[in-house]
Amino acid sequence: MVNIFALDIGGTKIACGIYDENLNLIREWKVPTGKSLSDIEGAVLKSCRRACEEVEIAAVGISAAGNIKPDRRTIAFSTNIPCWIDYPLAEIIEDEFKIPVIVENDANAAGWAEFAHGSGQGSCNMVMVTLGTGMGGALVLNKELYRGSFGMAGEIGHLPMVSSGLPCGCGLFGCAEKYASGTALETLAKQAVRRDPDTGAKLLEMTGGDPEKITGSTVFAAAEAGDELSLSIFKETGAWLGKTLAAISAVLDPDTYVLGGSAATPLLLSEARLSYPKFLQASSFRPHAEIKLAKFSGDAGLIGAADLALRKVRE
Ligand SMILES: [Zn+2]
Numbered sequence: 001m002v003n004i005f006a007l008d009i010g011g012t013k014i015a016c017g018i019y020d021e022n023l024n025l026i027r028e029w030k031v032p033t034g035k036s037l038s039d040i041e042g043a044v045l046k047s048c049r050r051a052c053e054e055v056e057i058a059a060v061g062i063s064a065a066g067n068i069k070p071d072r073r074t075i076a077f078s079t080n081i082p083c084w085i086d087y088p089l090a091e092i093i094e095d096e097f098k099i100p101v102i103v104e105n106d107a108n109a110a111g112w113a114e115f116a117h118g119s120g121q122g123s124c125n126m127v128m129v130t131l132g133t134g135m136g137g138a139l140v141l142n143k144e145l146y147r148g149s150f151g152m153a154g155e156i157g158h159l160p161m162v163s164s165g166l167p168c169g170c171g172l173f174g175c176a177e178k179y180a181s182g183t184a185l186e187t188l189a190k191q192a193v194r195r196d197p198d199t200g201a202k203l204l205e206m207t208g209g210d211p212e213k214i215t216g217s218t219v220f221a222a223a224e225a226g227d228e229l230s231l232s233i234f235k236e237t238g239a240w241l242g243k244t245l246a247a248i249s250a251v252l253d254p255d256t257y258v259l260g261g262s263a264a265t266p267l268l269l270s271e272a273r274l275s276y277p278k279f280l281q282a283s284s285f286r287p288h289a290e291i292k293l294a295k296f297s298g299d300a301g302l303i304g305a306a307d308l309a310l311r312k313v314r315e
Helices: 037-054 089-097 106-117 182-195 201-206 216-224 228-252 266-279 300-314
Strands: 004-009 013-019 025-032 059-064 075-077 085-087 101-105 126-131 135-141 144-146 256-260 290-293
Touching (some): 004 037, 025 037, 037 089, 089 101, 101 106, 106 144, 106 256, 106 300, 201 216, 216 266
Antiparallel strands (some): 126 135
């Protein structure tokens, strides 16, 4: 029996999971990430030790919030964990435990989980779009993760959709994630409520009268309850999402889009499906990609990392 230990290392917590060779979860736990380099390293090694004490581990798969070097062993840099610069994570664990380690970017690991075991199963070219605070992505082309020449591929949230548009945290203007993400839902709702509190009555009622408390989830709940304003906000955001997917299709021509993350809701999916063909080049002459919701949620990074480690063992 081959067991895999997977870690999903984010800015605040490390999710850990022991999986068997069929990717059944045997045990899972979470620990705080810590702040300093030695704290984080200590937390990672301690969890690896715990896993190795419980069962025999054949390989370790890591999903990490950062830019991973092409050897999939070293973290070049991480905006969430700034102390990681050229950090040899795989080597550190291998030296201690003498088992193979593979490191993958968290968005790629989640995309791989969908491709290998989720909504992207059977696809040849799949684009995963993660909609949360921003918009992230992962590309699986010809059934393999595509990382790009510099490990920067899949940053679809920063496609420049609007010239001189809204300012983005990346320093550019008019990026896709400013128009289609959980934050976009929230921003549009807050603006509308401030402009006209009467139209925003339902949203205000749900947040105790405080427009500052409106989030993407509030807008979704209100839309589900039939609130006109929230439905129109979904229409607008979904239209931007469809347009973004059409722009990706013009370049990559994938067969499947998988929408994941906290803002990937059935309502946004249906609006994106309506908008996508309108912006698709040669729309009436070509097959259209399927647009689906993701199968996995918070555990996608772990499952993807575990699967990648398992493949490494079987190489
Ligand atoms: Zn941007």
